[in-house]
Amino acid sequence: MAERELDGQSFDVVVLGTGLEEAIIASEAAAGGKSVLHIDRNPYYGGAYACFTLSALIEWAVCHRDYRQVPIVEILVNSEGEKQQQKLTDQPTFVIDKNSREIAAAFIAESPAASRASEALHRLAPFATNNTCTEKTDSATTTLLAFLQNDRNYQIELAPKVALCRGRMIDLLIDSGIGEYVQFRGVEHNYLVRDNGVERVPESKEDIFACTTLSLIEKRKLMRVITSVADNEQSRRIVEETGNILFDKLLREKFKLDGKLLDAVLRCVARVGMNENVNAAEGCERIQRYVSSMGRYGRMAYLCGLYGAGSEITQSFCRMCAVSGGTYILSKNVSVQPANDNGGFTISLGSATVQAEKVVMDPTYASTVTSGIVLSRAICILDAPVLGDDTTALATYVDNGGVVSLLYVTQATMAVPKGKSMLYAWVEGGLSENKNLLCHAISATCGTAIPLITLFMETHLLKASSSATADIYFTNGPDATVDLDNAAVAANNIIELLLK
Amino acid sequence: MMHGKRRVAAKEPTQDEKEEARQQLEQYCALNSRVMDLKAQSVFTADALDATRQLLELNTELHTVWNYRRTIIKKLDAWKDTERRQKMLEQELEFLMKVIRNNIKSYWMWNHRMWALSLLPRATWRKELSLVDKLIGMDARNYHAWDYRRFVIARLKDTEDSDAVDEQEFAFTTAQINRDCANHSAWHNRSKLLPAILTRVDQQRREEVLQTENELIQNAIYTDPEDQNAWLYYDWLLDIQKSDEDRIRLLHNKIAAIRELLELEEDGKRPLVELVSGFAELGRLQPGSVTDAEKEECMEILRTLKGVDSYHAGRYADMSSTLSKRWNVSDLCV
Numbered sequence: 001m002a003e004r005e006l007d008g009q010s011f012d013v014v015v016l017g018t019g020l021e022e023a024i025i026a027s028e029a030a031a032g033g034k035s036v037l038h039i040d041r042n043p044y045y046g047g048a049y050a051c052f053t054l055s056a057l058i059e060w061a062v063c064h065r066d067y068r069q070v071p072i073v074e075i076l077v078n079s080e081g082e083k084q085q086q087k088l089t090d091q092p093t094f095v096i097d098k099n100s101r102e103i104a105a106a107f108i109a110e111s112p113a114a115s116r117a118s119e120a121l122h123r124l125a126p127f128a129t130n131n132t133c134t135e136k137t138d139s140a141t142t143t144l145l146a147f148l149q150n151d152r153n154y155q156i157e158l159a160p161k162v163a164l165c166r167g168r169m170i171d172l173l174i175d176s177g178i179g180e181y182v183q184f185r186g187v188e189h190n191y192l193v194r195d196n197g198v199e200r201v202p203e204s205k206e207d208i209f210a211c212t213t214l215s216l217i218e219k220r221k222l223m224r225v226i227t228s229v230a231d232n233e234q235s236r237r238i239v240e241e242t243g244n245i246l247f248d249k250l251l252r253e254k255f256k257l258d259g260k261l262l263d264a265v266l267r268c269v270a271r272v273g274m275n276e277n278v279n280a281a282e283g284c285e286r287i288q289r290y291v292s293s294m295g296r297y298g299r300m301a302y303l304c305g306l307y308g309a310g311s312e313i314t315q316s317f318c319r320m321c322a323v324s325g326g327t328y329i330l331s332k333n334v335s336v337q338p339a340n341d342n343g344g345f346t347i348s349l350g351s352a353t354v355q356a357e358k359v360v361m362d363p364t365y366a367s368t369v370t371s372g373i374v375l376s377r378a379i380c381i382l383d384a385p386v387l388g389d390d391t392t393a394l395a396t397y398v399d400n401g402g403v404v405s406l407l408y409v410t411q412a413t414m415a416v417p418k419g420k421s422m423l424y425a426w427v428e429g430g431l432s433e434n435k436n437l438l439c440h441a442i443s444a445t446c447g448t449a450i451p452l453i454t455l456f457m458e459t460h461l462l463k464a465s466s467s468a469t470a471d472i473y474f475t476n477g478p479d480a481t482v483d484l485d486n487a488a489v490a491a492n493n494i495i496e497l498l499l500k
Numbered sequence: 501m502m503h504g505k506r507r508v509a510a511k512e513p514t515q516d517e518k519e520e521a522r523q524q525l526e527q528y529c530a531l532n533s534r535v536m537d538l539k540a541q542s543v544f545t546a547d548a549l550d551a552t553r554q555l556l557e558l559n560t561e562l563h564t565v566w567n568y569r570r571t572i573i574k575k576l577d578a579w580k581d582t583e584r585r586q587k588m589l590e591q592e593l594e595f596l597m598k599v600i601r602n603n604i605k606s607y608w609m610w611n612h613r614m615w616a617l618s619l620l621p622r623a624t625w626r627k628e629l630s631l632v633d634k635l636i637g638m639d640a641r642n643y644h645a646w647d648y649r650r651f652v653i654a655r656l657k658d659t660e661d662s663d664a665v666d667e668q669e670f671a672f673t674t675a676q677i678n679r680d681c682a683n684h685s686a687w688h689n690r691s692k693l694l695p696a697i698l699t700r701v702d703q704q705r706r707e708e709v710l711q712t713e714n715e716l717i718q719n720a721i722y723t724d725p726e727d728q729n730a731w732l733y734y735d736w737l738l739d740i741q742k743s744d745e746d747r748i749r750l751l752h753n754k755i756a757a758i759r760e761l762l763e764l765e766e767d768g769k770r771p772l773v774e775l776v777s778g779f780a781e782l783g784r785l786q787p788g789s790v791t792d793a794e795k796e797e798c799m800e801i802l803r804t805l806k807g808v809d810s811y812h813a814g815r816y817a818d819m820s821s822t823l824s825k826r827w828n829v830s831d832l833c834v
Binding site for chain 1: 677678679680681682718719720722723724725760761764765
């Protein structure tokens with residue numbers, strides 16, 4: 001919609017940012033009869049949940065518009081192409097950071113869209129590290145440029161996540177009817193990864209029975225956890241008896257779990273992070289959620305979205321919002337001011353000004369912010385499928401004093417072309433402390449497959465420092481969890497306040 | 501009818517549905533009396549055959565009608581000619597495929613299928629086996645399908661290498677048990693196949709096979725000690741041993757395995773019962789081999805079980821009184 005048409009209009013709700021939570025809120029508010037204006041400063045939908053081709057991702061990294069949360073991105077290229085595996089730490093690396101960004105960005109501004117990313121890379125080449133020999137860097141540049149020419153078949157998610165089959169996001173998709181627009185595939189297996197190998201986590205009685213790598217005693221221990229913790233009544237009694245100690249301690253002491261068995265239950269099923277303190281009640285609840293999710297859409301507990309779950313769901317909600325009368329503006333910087341003492345807000349978008357009764361915003365649009373969660377991510381494009389016949393899988397790397405979440409995708413979710421595969425790995429914390437851990441996690445999972453291109457990113461989420469103003473609601477960006485449920489819950493809370 | 505499927509609550513029928521049901525019932529009753537009349541008048545024509553088809557499609561449980569149908573088929577002219585009989589029975593099998601969808605667990609339907617295939621001039625047993633595979637894939641615990649599978653396999657063995665077929669079947673039960681270790685039909689079929697395999701192999705291979713069986717049982721017991729399938733299979737394995745010495749050896753193994761399991765979980769009901777019956781059997785086979793301490797332990801176990809498992813209290817009391825007399829120890833259940 002042209003700006004001048006908007007000038008002077010009033011809206012019940014103005015939503016800033018088109019991330020997952022904002023999209024859900026905008027759609028539900030419009031469905032609840034509110035007039036909605038939805039704005040994003042970026043030219044794409046999805047915010048921190050967006051899904052990009054590699055060239056679009058490079059452009060995103062170089063020309064970042066959310067100036068307070070610019071990511072650090074490193075691109076590692078196997079300079080031997082598909083011929084030979086090269087240690088990640090030896091690979092030529094293009095670094096997009098404070099220093100190199102400006103040089104590349106200036107160039108992008110004046111380049112035609114089609115060649116932007118590759119032009120930017122040319123500019124970045126002198127900043128490549130590990131370039132003890134220029135020949136290697138040149139060959140890496142050539143490899144990467146060739147790849148960028150044909151990167152349409154690669155869909156890279158900024159925040160890869162899966163949906164728990166009996167989770168809040170799936171419920172929301174069903175209730176809102178959005179489920180019909182989004183395609184999913186079952187996440188086939190759940191793996192425990194250590195430096196010395198990859199092992200499948202047995203999830204059901206049948207799995208445990210047929211498993212050949214567990215001893216009889218281990219089988220019995222695992223069955224006891226599954227049957228007693230997964231049972232609401234029994235687990236409540238256990239928590240009462242043990243006085244709600246840490247879940248970790250409950251598994252060790254009450255169920256006598258240790259070693260890989262403990263890691264499988266604690267890290268792969270309950271998904272307790274390294275420095276996360278989860279008590280017994282919460283741990284049991286997580287196991288129950290997992291177990292009850294199995295069998296709803298097949299035997300597995302999670303669903304993986306095609307073309308990127310977060311971004312697809314986001315766009316579907318935005319479409320639904322537009323159908324209910326919501327107005328959309330992308331690529332527009334905005335500023336929000338309180339209108340007067342009687343409440344309400346004045347929102348300026350360049351030449352136009354609109355009034356809003358309530359404002360929902362992603363904290364990157366807030367005037368004062370503090371830093372929130374820092375995440376380190378790795379995205380690794382592999383020359384071949386790993387993990388056998390699996391089309392999608394979830395994995396947890398537990399070794400070297402860290403816990404890393406991994407999501408494996410293939411052509412089945414339209415993430416990569418046939419014959420290739422992609423591995424996402426992420427962990428909470430800065431890249432400088434966690435890069436080594438992420439490298440370990442990837443190497444241990446991908447086995448003999450060759451990582452062609454690997455991206456490392458450090459992303460910073462922001463938190464609004466004040467929520468004192470009434471009628472302003474702040475959403476959250478994607479956290480470290482593997483599923484989309486926290487976003488669904490947070491969005492739901494704001495919707496309830498909005499429609500009250 | 502199927503395992504693991506949620507039952508859908510019946511809704512109160514609407515007026516239209518009630519009316520429709522009433523009409524259907526009327527038609528069914530009319531058809532039923534027509535078929536019975538035809539049978540009473542000994543009519544064996546193609547028309548009569550068609551009437552039975554219509555009726556059986558509505559209700560698979562009319563064994564009189566199935567019998568009548570068989571009589572008609574055998575009295576038709578087509579029966580005398582091999583080619584026409586082949587065609588007629590093939591049509592009959594197709595008809596049964598339609599009926600099977602209405603009620604997969606109809607004894608009469610399965611009986612009729614066996615009859616048709618037995619008299620088929622050129623039967624295709626492999627094709628029949630793939631049908632059974634499909635049925636078991638749909639519901640792995642459908643005992644009709646398993647029973648029928650044994651019938652098909654028996655016929656298949658007439659035309660193919662019997663030993664190889666047995667081996668394949670044995671592997672099939674392993675796969676089914678791995679898919680669901682509480683599948684009694686699979687365990688049962690395994691027990692039907694094992695004796696033939698054991699008689700064919702030499703002593704060393706026999707030991708190996710029995711060792712694998714033991715491991716399978718232990719695996720199932722550790723996965724779910726309260727599931728009865730593996731325990732029943734244990735008892736059955738004891739029965740088919742060649743000598744009492746073998747049996748005693750197996751019992752010692754069983755008792756040791758249970759002891760190990762009980763160390764992990766001292767309150768497993770089924771393992772405790774099995775421990776007592778293990779000692780009882782051992783004492784019967786080899787008098788004097790059960791120590792006084794073990795006997796007292798058994799009586800104590802039965803007393804505890806009677807307290808915690810009220811549904812089987814009578815059973816524990818009975819076991820306790822029998823053993824107390826046999827072993828001359830005091831019965832703690834009174």
